[in-house]
């Protein structure tokens with residue numbers, strides 16, 4: 351059983367873990383982080399009057415994934431580096447209450463019911479206009495002020511290798527039509543793969559675009575910028591945006607531009623190129639249109655290597671796009687698990703999803719969900735070393 355009760359015991363024994371380090375082993379050369387203390391007793395608390403807990407999944411290789419019901423978030427993910435030491439590759443907090451903060455940049459959370467932006471917070475369905483909270487300049491971002499990221503999800507089920515969180519967003523609560531019942535299942539297997547499965551149903555026609563907003567640093571949380579990470583994105587095109595980061599509708603070829611990640615390059619290689627799109631995003635903050643190179647039932651989305659840790663993350667998905675955000679708005683507003691701040695570009699997000707503003711863009715793949723239909727999608731994060 352993976353639940354919080356077992357966790358109390360485990361964390362009591364482990365006590366203090368150091369990023370990228372197994373207890374008792376020397377720090378890796380690249381590791382500049384300080385000690386991380388994460389235990390369920392410290393983490394747990396009440397948010398909005400409801401209990402929030404820490405949950406753990408562990409596989410036979412020692413990979414440890416931590417979650418909370420607040421936002422159905424990933425709060426820690428310890429994977430082996432090239433020397434076999436465990437490294438926490440996602441950014442987050444040691445306490446549940448720290449996640450309930452408007453300055454908190456969606457660490458590890460599920461965003462929805464419509465992740466990413468909707469232009470001017472409005473869209474039409476069957477001739478009816480719906481207005482959403484405007485929380486990002488002139489637009490709606492990640493479902494509004496509360497969305498599902500500041501919601502207390504319940505634990506629907508759990509076993510040795512998976513945990514399912516559930517939450518129903520009430521009709522019009524964030525402006526979206528329908529009582530939208532959502533479920534997110536995290537599954538960790540012995541191939542060091544973390545799969546996220548999403549499901550949703552609504553009693554009225556609505557729009558849906560769920561994704562996870564984890565910030566990764568494959569050299570370890572708090573170990574510096576992500577600019578030397580090597581990255582490949584399996585996309586020949588991306589969706590250029592206007593100055594408010596709403597897609598123009600064009601699907602633009604990446605070839606010959608800073609957006610060409612079709613072969614491996616560092617995140618930082620072209621990030622300062624003279625390109626209006628990079629000016630608008632203050633770096634990369636764009637949706638890439640996946641070229642649909644398949645691997646079994648999956649589309650290959652991205653391949654990333656931590657330059658110091660040798661940790662490799664491959665993302666596979668069933669979604670048509672992936673938002674690559676290079677942490678451009680990170681500005682030392684919060685304190686991470688290991689005591690460092692969320693400094694500029696010390697984490698990156700790769701969010702498998704439908705394209706931003708799809709409800710207003712008829713040429714994009716549809717994000718509509720009808721009553722009686724079941725929305726289902728999944729993404730896989732595979733960890734290995736190089």
Ligand code: BGC
Nearest residue numbers: 455456466635673675679701
């Ligand atoms: C968006 C960024 C935004 C960030 C917030 C990303 O998904 O693309 O523009 O600043 O979320 O953390």
